[in-house]
Amino acid sequence: EPEVTQTPSHQVTQMGQEVILRCVPISNHLYFYWYRQILGQKVEFLVSFYNNEISEKSEIFDDQFSVERPDGSNFTLKIRSTKLEDSAMYFCASSYTGRSNQHFGDGTRLSIL
Amino acid sequence: AQTVTQSQPEMSVQEAETVTLSCTYDTSESDYYLFWYKQPPSRQMILVIRQEAYKQQNATENRFSVNFQKAAKSFSLKISDSQLGDAAMYFCAYRTAYSGAGSYQLTFGKGTKLSVIP
Numbered sequence: 020e021p022e023v024t025q026t027p028s029h030q031v032t033q034m035g036q037e038v039i040l041r042c043v044p045i046s047n048h049l050y051f052y053w054y055r056q057i058l059g060q061k062v063e064f065l066v067s068f069y070n071n072e073i074s075e076k077s078e079i080f081d082d083q084f085s086v087e088r089p090d091g092s093n094f095t096l097k098i099r100s101t102k103l104e105d106s107a108m109y110f111c112a113s114s115y116t117g118r119s120n121q122h123f124g125d126g127t128r129l130s131i132l
Numbered sequence: 133a134q135t136v137t138q139s140q141p142e143m144s145v146q147e148a149e150t151v152t153l154s155c156t157y158d159t160s161e162s163d164y165y166l167f168w169y170k171q172p173p174s175r176q177m178i179l180v181i182r183q184e185a186y187k188q189q190n191a192t193e194n195r196f197s198v199n200f201q202k203a204a205k206s207f208s209l210k211i212s213d214s215q216l217g218d219a220a221m222y223f224c225a226y227r228t229a230y231s232g233a234g235s236y237q238l239t240f241g242k243g244t245k246l247s248v249i250p
Contacts, residue, residue, distance in 0.1 A: 052237055061242040062177075062223060067235035075235030110177065117236040118165075118229070123177040 021045040025111050025124035032101055033132055040096045040127045042111030051094045052112040052121060053086065055079070062110065068094065069117070098129075106131045134159045134226050138241035145214045146249050152199075153209045153244045155224030163229040166200065166207045167238065171221040180222070183207065185229070211246075219248045 024043040032038045044051055053065040066076040068086055085097045094113075098105055108128050112121040135158045145151035157166070168180040183191045183200050190198050195215075199208045211218055224241040 050234075050236065054238075054240075062238075062240040064237040064239070067237050069234050075231075075233045075237065108175070112238075114236070117231060117234055120167075120179050120182065121236075121238065122179075123169075125176045 021122075023111055023113055023122050023124035025109075025127050027127060028125065029128045029130070031130045031132065034103055035100050038098050038101055038129065040098075040109050040111075040129070042094045042096070042113075042124055043092055044094055044111065044113030045115075045122055046092070048113035048115050048122075050114045050117050050121075051086075051088070052114075053096045054110045054112065055107040056110065056126075057104075057107045065096070065109075101129075101131045103131050105129060134161075134164075134228075134239045136224050136226050136239050136241040138224050138244050140244045141242070142245045142247070144247040144249055145211070145218075147214055147216060149214055150210060150212045151214055151246065153211075153222050153224075153246065155207045155209070155241055157205050157207065157224070157226050159205070159226065161228060165227045165229060166198075167225040167227065168196070168198070168209045169223045169225060169240075170218075171223065171243070172217075173220070177223070181209065214248050216248050216250065219246055221245050 026041045051068040056062045066080045067074045083099045108126045110126045111124045114121045164185045166183045169177045195212045221243045223243045225238040
C-alpha cells in the first residue's frame with residue numbers, strides 16, 4: 020500500500036537556524052497538510068496546501084513558516100529561524116480529495132537546542 | 133471553532149476484554165466527519181474508523197465500533213476482544229464536510245493512551 024514518507028526521522032538544530040522538513044505524499048494525492056504535536060499535547064493543524072497554494076493556515080503558521088511543493092513530488096515545511104518552542108513532532112498528511120481520508124507519515128521529531 | 137475533548141488520558145484493558153474510549157466534540161455544523169486514529173509507538177497515525185454525521189448507523193470495522201450520539205455530541209470507540217497490538221495512543225478527530233477554502237484539516241483531541249494487559 021502506498022505510504023507518505025517523511026525525512027529525516029529526527030532533526031536536531033540550534034536555535035535560530037533554518038530547518039527544512041521533507042515529505043513525499045502518496046503520488047496521486049492532491050491535498051497536503053502539515054500538523055505538529057508538542058510532547059504531551061494534542062496534534063495541531065499548521066497548514067493545508069492544494070493546487071500549488073496554501074488553502075488555509077492556523078495561527079501557529081506565522082511568517083517563520085513556509086511550505087513548498089518544488090518538484091511535484093516533495094512537499095516541504097521550512098522554519099526560517101527556529102525557536103525552542105518549535106520542538107515538536109511534525110506530521111505530513113495527504114489525501115486524494117479534500118473529503119477523502121488523510122494518510123499520515125511517520126513524522127519528523129524536531130529538537131531545537 | 134470546533135473542539136474535541138478526550139477526558140481519559142490513560143486507559144487499560146485486559147487482553148480479550150472490551151474497552152470504550154470516550155470523545156466529545158463541539159460544533160455548530162450539521163454535517164461533518166468524525167474519526168478515530170491509532171498511533172502506535174512506531175509513530176505513524178493509522179485510521180481506525182470513520183463516521184459521517186449524516187448517517188444514523190454507527191460505523192463498525194471488525195473489532196472496532198463507535199457509539200455516535202449526534203445530539204449529545206459524543207463519539208466513543210469500543211474495542212472488543214482487545215489484543216496486545218491494540219496498545220497505542222488513540223486520537224479522536226473532527227473534520228468539516230464542506231470547506232469554502234478547500235481545506236479539510238482535522239481537529240484532534242489530546243488522545244487516550246491505551247495499555248493492554250496480558
